[in-house]
Amino acid sequence: MSTAVAIPTQDSTYELLDQDRLNDFRYPEPNSARATMNSKINSALIEKPFLQRSANAYLSQGLDLNEPREEIKQQWSGVVTSIDINNLTVQLQDLTNPQNPNEIIVLSRDEIDNKDQSLIQVGAQFYWSIGYRQGIKYSKQRFSNIRFRRLPKWSAGEIKAAEILTGEYADFFLAD
């Protein structure tokens, strides 16, 4: 058994569309050559101008069911209060139930992502979430994600502005 495939010939209609490729979904100018041609080919194309590519891309990203979904059960913000070779002591503030009192816990450094190890220092801040992760191609699993905040370096502009301000303050307060 064979399958017949109809291949259209290269006629003037397709040449016109190719020239206008960047504006595939633009509503054609009235009485333009393209509008006339399109009306003969497929009137639906010019009657639905809102079908834009960006919208299609957005929808496809948001509805990708192949990616695992995260169901967060608990979130904290934390600050490192002390460290030693193996452990870090942190103070946690409950973001899921803000009325809960703060907690002090001791964690092993191994619990921190390798990318964040260099950020472990007293006073460092982080966010911690615990929950489930699952999807069509993924089995349900618990996750615990600790991410340290990254602060930008001081810029030349900030230093210069502070120096000017320091001078003004020091003169005013007669600081040595």
Place this chain on the structure above:
Amino acid sequence: MLCLGYRRWFIIDSCLCPETKKPIALSYLQGLGVDVSRDVIGILITHWHSDHIAGAYELLKACLKAKLHCSSALMSREAISIASLYKKDIFSNTDIEIREFSQIIKFLFETQDRDRLVLVKNRHAFFDYRQDVSTRLVALSPSDVATTQAIAKLATLKIKEGDQRVRNIVPENENLNAVVLHFTFGNLSVVLGADLEETGNPQTGWSAIFNSNIISELSLPVASLFKVSHHGSQTGHHDKIWQELLTEKPLSITTPYSRSHLPKTENIIRLKALSSYFLVTRDSKVSKKIKRDPMVERELKAIVKEKRTLNDKMGHIQIRIPLDGEFDISVNEHVIRYSGKNSIEN
């Protein structure tokens, strides 16, 4: 807070209520019906740590007649240059003590009110009233050496272009620059120990007070009430505090520092033995069970090595000094009372 009679109040340090995030001193005084804009004569920041300065800017704005007292190291060019870097930005929940100080100097600068600022070092007299009841408040610290060391330390923290932002810039040894106070009201005296610690250096910490001859120079009477320094820690202890500054078995009070679990059991045993009564504004060891999703509890159990809940209740101790009697003490339900004889009486 000290109430000096004649509707005069003096606020020592500031911290925020965990629930309202407002300065506790302000809420308390306003609750009593005190006109803070008129009746607060002074605010002292004993040292530059967040549990002593948080909310001081709001206090300063509300207490229009109050002078702001702080260690001279805090108003050095080195300290100002650090504070000048910090302004309102997306990291505003970091470096609370620096941002608070930054707001204070900005406010004083914008209001052009330099006279509200008073720099303090040892021997400084905050007031010395000789009306009906002799009322005097003097500073026993910081020493000149402690102030110089604090400024030198701040100078090493000068920030340059390209430096990484760090979160806790104020050094822990800022405690050596803390202002210890001696308060006299009639026949009774009080020592307020702030967070001053002892390092063994004769020119800083508690040793500097006893080596400076300040007690006899200022004719300081022994005190029968002691606000124990540095949350009752061992580093806040000096034998001579109990021998030269205090009566035998004074009434001692302190505030806990939950992060460091202060006062520790051994501290409590020591302070109980030295005092007639030892009061702590709340029990830092209370561990409240928090209800969570069982899955979260299982995960925490697998990850966490140690866990405890902080007791964030605000204790309150009120001590009245009648002209001819002993202390009249009232406390709220969060205060823990240890007696020199028994264990916890609560």
